[in-house]
Amino acid sequence: MKIPFSLFLVGRLLSVRFQSRYDRMRLLRSALLISLVMIPLVLALIFMDGMMDGITEKYITLQDGHIQIEFPERLDERIHFSDSSILSADYVVSGFGIVYSREATAEVRIKGIGEDYFNERRSSQLSFQGSALQKEGAVASVMLSTTVASQLGVQIGDRVAFMIVPDSSSAVVRPVLANVKALYDSGYHELDSSLIFMDIESALRYFPKEKNARTEILVHEGTLSDLASVVTQIESANGTGTLSYATWDEFNGTVYRNFVTSRQVILLVFLMILLVAGVYVGSIAQEMIQDSLQSIALYKTMGATTLSLFLAFLTAVMTVTLLGMTVGVGIGLGIGSQLAVVLSWLAKTGLPGLQYYLLDFPVVISWRPILTICATMLVICSVTVQFSLHRIRKISPLELLQQD
Amino acid sequence: MTDTLLQFRTVTKRFISGDSSLIILEGIDFGLEEGSSVAITGKSGCGKSTFLNIAGALDRPSEGSVLFKGKDLGGMGDRELSRFRNRHVGFVFQSHILLEDFSALENVCVPAMIRGAMRKEVTARATELLDRVGLAQRLHHKPGKLSGGERQRVAICRALMNSPDLIIADEPTGSLDEDSSDAIENLLFDLVKEEGRTLLMVTHDMELASRCSTVYLLHNRSLQGIS
Numbered sequence: 001m002k003i004p005f006s007l008f009l010v011g012r013l014l015s016v017r018f019q020s021r022y023d024r025m026r027l028l029r030s031a032l033l034i035s036l037v038m039i040p041l042v043l044a045l046i047f048m049d050g051m052m053d054g055i056t057e058k059y060i061t062l063q064d065g066h067i068q069i070e071f072p073e074r075l076d077e078r079i080h081f082s083d084s085s086i087l088s089a090d091y092v093v094s095g096f097g098i099v100y101s102r103e104a105t106a107e108v109r110i111k112g113i114g115e116d117y118f119n120e121r122r123s124s125q126l127s128f129q130g131s132a133l134q135k136e137g138a139v140a141s142v143m144l145s146t147t148v149a150s151q152l153g154v155q156i157g158d159r160v161a162f163m164i165v166p167d168s169s170s171a172v173v174r175p176v177l178a179n180v181k182a183l184y185d186s187g188y189h190e191l192d193s194s195l196i197f198m199d200i201e202s203a204l205r206y207f208p209k210e211k212n213a214r215t216e217i218l219v220h221e222g223t224l225s226d227l228a229s230v231v232t233q234i235e236s237a238n239g240t241g242t243l244s245y246a247t248w249d250e251f252n253g254t255v256y257r258n259f260v261t262s263r264q265v266i267l268l269v270f271l272m273i274l275l276v277a278g279v280y281v282g283s284i285a286q287e288m289i290q291d292s293l294q295s296i297a298l299y300k301t302m303g304a305t306t307l308s309l310f311l312a313f314l315t316a317v318m319t320v321t322l323l324g325m326t327v328g329v330g331i332g333l334g335i336g337s338q339l340a341v342v343l344s345w346l347a348k349t350g351l352p353g354l355q356y357y358l359l360d361f362p363v364v365i366s367w368r369p370i371l372t373i374c375a376t377m378l379v380i381c382s383v384t385v386q387f388s389l390h391r392i393r394k395i396s397p398l399e400l401l402q403q404d
Numbered sequence: 405m406t407d408t409l410l411q412f413r414t415v416t417k418r419f420i421s422g423d424s425s426l427i428i429l430e431g432i433d434f435g436l437e438e439g440s441s442v443a444i445t446g447k448s449g450c451g452k453s454t455f456l457n458i459a460g461a462l463d464r465p466s467e468g469s470v471l472f473k474g475k476d477l478g479g480m481g482d483r484e485l486s487r488f489r490n491r492h493v494g495f496v497f498q499s500h501i502l503l504e505d506f507s508a509l510e511n512v513c514v515p516a517m518i519r520g521a522m523r524k525e526v527t528a529r530a531t532e533l534l535d536r537v538g539l540a541q542r543l544h545h546k547p548g549k550l551s552g553g554e555r556q557r558v559a560i561c562r563a564l565m566n567s568p569d570l571i572i573a574d575e576p577t578g579s580l581d582e583d584s585s586d587a588i589e590n591l592l593f594d595l596v597k598e599e600g601r602t603l604l605m606v607t608h609d610m611e612l613a614s615r616c617s618t619v620y621l622l623h624n625r626s627l628q629g630i631s
Binding site: 003299300306 | 482503
């Protein structure tokens with residue numbers, strides 16, 4: 001059997017059996033460092049993606065939907081759900097107000113919703129206490145978040161007063177009474193602190209439908225990239241002509257842009273970390289060359305080409321990198337899949353800083369960014385290692401092997 | 405009639421350091437016949453090793469040309485020169501440098517591994533060579549467990565492994581005691597003769613040099629025939 005020299009040398013460079021304790025420790029140290037770099041990167045990626053997806057999902061399902069069609073009349077009853085792209089259509093009214101209890105006030109966004117608004121998808125995004133929102137007599141029914149309820153010091157069954165903020169300066173500002181019928185908790189403080197729900201009949205009294213009513217559409221995942229076509233379908237099915245609409249990333253533009261910016265910054269930080277790791281791997285290669293100067297000189301004397309030596313050392317270092325990376329990603333994914341337990345524990349600690357994070361989201365492992373990080377790591381390492389290995393070319397057998 | 409294996413044509417070697425230039429070899433014409441053994445002697449620093457480096461394609465002349473079997477080595481690229489060294493030249497150094505992590509057998513195998521020979525064939529040939537130099541019981545010993553003489557025997561076997569045309573030896577007994585030196589000398593000359601190789605040796609030792617068919621003195625940058 002023929003074994004290429006480069007491959008033979010790679011085997012020797014990597015084989016534990018043939019190496020000194022120092023060499024073994026060096027390889028182990030290198031693999032360990034790469035693993036230790038990859039574990040937090042993978043974890044951070046899972047956390048970042050999971051949290052951003054989770055927050056986006058909460059804003060979409062509870063506050064805005066995927067599409068908001070601005071049309072004063074009810075469109076929801078005319079939309080056919082046989083069209084598989086639409087998950088739900090709900091007629092809603094929304095406006096802004098200040099809510100008062102005996103002890104405190106809170107500025108909120110009030111959303112008037114129908115009884116069947118909380119479908120399965122929306123219900124999965126929050127936990128309820130209390131009963132469904134129904135108008136009872138002249139008093140409106142509201143569902144506060146536990147965050148707002150706690151801020152106001154109220155519970156289910158208590159009454160609160162609203163000061164509705166009108167759309168125009170000519171409108172009269174008036175106080176409104178409401179019964180707290182239910183409490184919800186979405187798990188995301190930022191959303192909970194500003195959103196409350198009211199029965200739609202009452203809400204329509206305070207927020208004129210001409211300006212405040214819209215139909216909120218949720219679509220299935222596959223349609224997300226082509227929301228315009230959903231609107232076109234609705235227009236043609238209802239004969240309403242051109243409808244004015246906005247999509248989730250438009251009416252939550254700031255949140256969306258913040259996410260994109262955060263993601264870019266985090267990826268930049270990842271890149272810096274990978275660069276540092278790459279430089280370290282390059283220095284390991286340099287150390288290997290330094291310790292093998294005489295061997296390399298000897299190989300060259302015996303006829304080994306610079307290329308074959310270069311390839312052997314490159315393969316050896318990259319194999320260690322790949323091994324460390326695989327172990328790191330494996331451990332990162334292992335811990336990542338148990339992230340819910342960690343987050344749940346974190347949520348229970350009640351640390352004030354954590355209230356701005358979403359600590360209850362489904363852990364979804366996105367392979368694409370993980371593979372991108374791995375590929376980037378390999379590219380960076382191969383470049384830094386190649387720089388280090390250029391020294392092989394300069395090693396002269398004359399200086400190292402002979403005494404005159 | 406013997407053929408010329410290696411030929412120097414007015415070879416000059418100079419080393420340039422900053423503004424100064426140091427000429428080590430100047431206008432050397434030299435021919436090495438196939439199957440012969442040639443010794444180059446001279447004082448330390450006279451350029452003997454430089455001469456060997458150029459002969460073994462480890463270095464290039466500043467002027468002139470070196471021909472191996474009529475082919476100019478100066479026209480070869482690094483890759484071709486590596487191939488040339490692997491197939492046609494075997495080196496034996498004074499400090500019997502071996503790969504410390506490799507066993508004696510593996511050290512001898514390396515030139516053939518570089519050549520891309522079949523593993524089975526390589527092991528058989530290396531075992532046979534080590535057996536011939538009396539190291540059959542030391543095949544799997546690392547260099548650290550071998551004496552200076554044993555290490556040099558391994559180095560000689562390594563030099564012969566690819567059956568090269570030319571064996572270049574740089575002070576092959578320079579770092580050995582007298583008994584080991586005698587044994588290594590005998591071994592080197594016997595093996596070179598048995599294998600029908602050509603020997604080009606550099607040494608201070610006139611007694612060792614006298615065992616070669618031709619002896620040259622390297623003096624004042626040029627070669628002078630002694631015998």
